[in-house]
Amino acid sequence: MLVAGFEIIADIRVETDTSAVAGFSAIDAVEGNNVIGIETEISVEPKKRMERQRCKCRNCGTSYLYDSKFGTGNMKRHLRTCLKRESWDVGQLLLTQYNSSILPFSGHLFDHEQFRQIFLEAVIRHGLAFQFVEWAGIRDLLLYLCPDLQLGTRATVGEDCVAMYIREKVKMQAKLQAMSNRISLTYDLYSSLTTDSYGCLTAYFIDNDWNLQKNVLNFFYLPPPYCDTYLAEKIFGLLIDWGIEKKVSTITSNSALINADPVKDLRSKLNASRGLFCGGEYFHIPCCAHIINVIVQDGLKEIDEALHKIRESIKFVKGSKAREQKFLECVTQSSLDVKKGLRQDVSTVWSSTLIMLHHALYYRQAFMQLEISDSSYNGCPSKIEWDNLEKMSKLLSVFYDIALVFCTSKYQTANVFFPAIFSAYLRLKQETGNDDECLKTLAMQLLSKLEKYWSDFSIILAIGVILDPRYKFCFVDWCFKKLLGDDGVQESTRVKDKLFSLFTMYTTPTKLIPSPKPIIMPDESCYNDQFNAPDDSFSREADVFFKEFDSLAREDVFQQKSQMELYLDEPRINRKSRLDVPTYWKVNQYRFPEVAAMARDILSIPFTTVNKANSFDESGGMLDQYNSALKPDMIEALICTRDWLYGENEAKQMMLEELTKDIFLFDVDD
Known part of the structure; x- marks a missing residue:
């Protein structure tokens, strides 16, 4: 085996080095005493009499013994430190530096389809413009790394994005339809640089692993001038398309964006399909951050x-x-x-x-x-x-x-x-x-x-x-009394009545909530005529007294506490504890299955439409210059796919702390 970068100082028989360092010559094959396929810059010289076979670095001229018993280690070590070497293989350099086998050798076959997929994911994840693939500097860089790289155009990148969106939407639809619990919605408004309006519909729910999920369902264009009826019909149609029109619990929105009329129309449509609990009493939640x-x-x-x-x-x-x-x-x-x-x-x-x-x-x-x-x-x-x-x-x-x-x-x-x-x-x-x-x-x-x-x-x-087991009803009762004095008792009573009224939904079997497990009664194998009933040993007169006990037992059946009452009666957890409330209900769902089912729906209701980073921002949602130039369908494909795969947008933004840092830290010239 011959290490590329060395020339043979004699005519010898060698084998091809398929793992040769890129950028240096390698002998492809040798037949007899004739070298076949050797690169033009390699010279083959006859062996001198009475001397051992040697090879020489074609960069600096250093020579080494060339024999099978010496191997090629000395040649490879020299190439790593040769000062006159003009080109290097990046993969080999990194492997040498980090002692890792993750990077491919120069002989690794480049997978064009895998590159295309990775490139597409980068475009979606970081919000890159489609013309990124056509930028001269980017093309030069990629072609330098792989000269035979098959680079597409902005059109092919767009087509790939739509194809990925369709694939991911099928997965998301299956995920939503498999959920047995309620789904809460948020609606927000975005604007492009050209002042076009877009609606954003987002779903919130607690999944089967009791993790709160947030997924953008649709990012749709609002043609001017759109009316309240159009907005209600549009959202209802999107819910039908996803197959979740009977699973909706609430919708949270900025009251300035969606007023009473479309909310009323949407509530009526969902109630007609029996999709809301409590007749839609809690259907519309205004965005607290906006307030x-x-x-x-x-x-x-x-x-x-x-x-x-x-x-x-x-x-x-x-x-x-x-x-x-x-x-x-x-x-x-x-x-x-x-x-x-x-x-x-x-x-x-x-x-x-x-x-x-x-x-x-x-x-x-x-x-x-x-x-x-x-x-x-x-x-x-x-x-x-x-x-x-x-x-x-x-x-x-x-x-x-x-x-x-x-x-x-x-x-x-x-x-x-x-x-x-x-x-x-x-x-x-x-x-x-x-x-x-x-x-x-x-x-x-x-x-x-x-x-x-x-x-x-x-x-x-x-x-x-x-x-929340750290607060429970006693906290609500204390709050209203603190705020309203004697009138607080009436308000806390109203809350308690509403709580148990809503809880009855979860004690009644529905398609969304699985039926509670029935009480297991003893079957016939538990009975035997050889045993007497307890009252067989008593006279009729004595039996009269025990009938009073039997009536108490029947009353006790009706006085048994519900799961909600049992939960409220249990001691509260320390208020300052760092409790993950959904995880608490995941652990306790077998003790209080009905209360846990209710908690799973209520605790997924968002009370704001803005993300954490924008809690203080009143500027509203704005599309960047690249998204503003795209067609509505393409904008939806990009935004939804990015959210499904990576969550919140990771596009680079200037940190607020950098804009508002201490002015004494600036270097200001006179």
């Missing part, structure tokens, strides 16, 4: 002018190194900590605005000192504006805490929302009794908006938190 965003934005409008001054003040300090140094001197004079830092905000992300405001308020005295010491700075808020900013910051921090809970929780469901919203409700209500009239008025304005959401949907929120 909070609206409340916060309304609050920020009250201090809009003062906020503008804060933004301009921070930009002024950031404007030059000299200004920054001047401000730092003011910070030191005010005995403040420079490490707190100043931060800018993103106007459409209200959490960044609150963080900016919080940091600016800390440096309030420094800004006032800067106004005195620097005549070019004239944008400092007045004392009254500073006071109003501080009061609003205190109130809006209530909603920041709620959104923070949402975006840090694994599940955005009722058992997470109820405690967070209750806390905000209670804190705002306490502020309505504040002696400061301004703070009191602001608190009342924010509370009135939150009360609307709370009063309409506190029932389904409460039922969800009752099914």
Whole structure:
């Protein structure tokens, strides 16, 4: 065997080296004393008399003994370190570096179909443009790695995407139809750069392994001007296409996107097919994140002018190194900590605005000192504006805490929302009794908006938190009494009645809920005439007394507690424990099968349509420039397939922390 890169210094018989290092010459075959197929740059010289056979590196001229008993190890080691070697095989270099056999040798046959599949998955996963395959730099790179690579066009990439979408849709449809429990929906609106509107329908459910699943079902074009009837018929038609029209429990949406009329029409259509529980009483759930965003934005409008001054003040300090140094001197004079830092905000992300405001308020005295010491700075808020900013910051921090809970929780469901919203409700209500009239008025304005959401949907929120073994009904009862005083008893009673009314659905056999296991009664083999019945030993007079006991036993049958009552009677789990609630019900489904079935449906109800990363964002869904240029069917194929295979979009986005980081970390030139 001859290592490629060495030339034979004599005419000898050798074999082909099929694992030769790529980029170097290899002898294909030898017949007799004639070398066949040898590359043109290899010279074959006769062996010198009385000398042993040798081979020589054609790069640097180093020679080695060439004999079967010496092997080829010395030649291979030399090639790895030869300084005059001009080309290298990437696969072999990586294998040498990492001592791994994962990468193929140069003799490995390239699988064009496998490459096509991997390339397609990369396009879908990372949201790459179809013309990516036609970019000159990308083609040069791929052809360098594999000169005979069969590169397609943007059209072939599109065709492959549609084919993959069809395959994955069949799998998703089978998955949904195999589910025996309810499916919750969300509806959201997206816009393209050309202002075209698209609806996004997403399904939420707890699968057979008790994992909460979220899958985009459809991403459909909304032709203008679409009416309420069209939207209801469109969504209903999509549900029929998936075969889940009888499994729907709720739909969560932004109330500004889908008003009462299409919800009413859709509810009627689903009720006609007996697809909703409780007659659709809990069918429509408004997006909690949207409600909070609206409340916060309304609050920020009250201090809009003062906020503008804060933004301009921070930009002024950031404007030059000299200004920054001047401000730092003011910070030191005010005995403040420079490490707190100043931060800018993103106007459409209200959490960044609150963080900016919080940091600016800390440096309030420094800004006032800067106004005195620097005549070019004239944008400092007045004392009254500073006071109003501080009061609003205190109130809006209530909603920041709620959104923070949402975006840090694994599940955005009722058992997470109820405690967070209750806390905000209670804190705002306490502020309505504040002696400061301004703070009191602001608190009342924010509370009135939150009360609307709370009063309409506190029932389904409460039922969800009752099914969390860390809270149960006693928490709901305590919350309403804390909020409403004596009137809280009536409200908690109403919740309990609704809870057991909904629970009756799961104690009645339906197609969705399997029948409870029947009580096993003793069969005939358990009876024997050789044994007497207990009352055979007593007189008729004595038997009268035992009949009273028999009647008590019959009453006891009707007084037996339901599974829901037994669950509620059990001690609560520590509230601070990191409990995975679906996993809890997975473990306890055999103890409380009916309650577990109910929990499986209720705990899958989403109370927001936005993902965790966008909990603070009010800008709405927007398609990028590449998706905006595609046809509606292709957009749906890409978005749905990406979600089914990889979950949330992994397209690279600039991190909010990078946009709003401490301005003192910037290198600003004078």
